[in-house]
């Protein structure tokens with residue numbers, strides 16, 4: 001019979017846990033292709049390895065899987081608008097592409113460079129066999145996707161993991 005410590009060791013899969021880090025060295029299934037029916041469809045929630053995520057298919061058909069909570073003020077991107085090449089947060093309108101790059105920050109002054117210094121957590125994606133797979137580990141340890149006879153569509157954020165710290169909006173009255 002397992003000790004409590006051994007059970008904890010093999011069952012805990014959140015970030016920073018031994019088993020969680022082991023699983024994060026492989027591609028894991030996040031959802032089915034049919035759950036993201038077409039370009040600009042509604043985003044879906046995905047909870048995987050203790051992380052709350054959202055998945056969406058952008059206007060060009062690329063798939064993004066990223067942290068559910070907006071790095072600006074933590075609103076849920078599940079309620080975001082998937083439009084014109086990105087997912088827009090409903091709270092203050094920040095917009096993200098599938099790689100987690102911030103495309104627009106409409107509540108900031110026009111000359112704000114904040115968006116160039118932040119990036120939302122987004123994971124590399126492969127769509128294959130009607131399944132959407134993601135890699136949640138460190139980029140320098142990312143293995144190639146296993147061989148398959150089915151052609152893959154990939155979406156590779158330039159950085160898989162990044163800060164999700166809450167940013168400060170400089171426009172008064174927008175909290």
Ligand code: FES
Pocket residue numbers: 070071072073074075089090091092093094
């Ligand atoms: S909380 Fe998302 S843009 Fe402000």
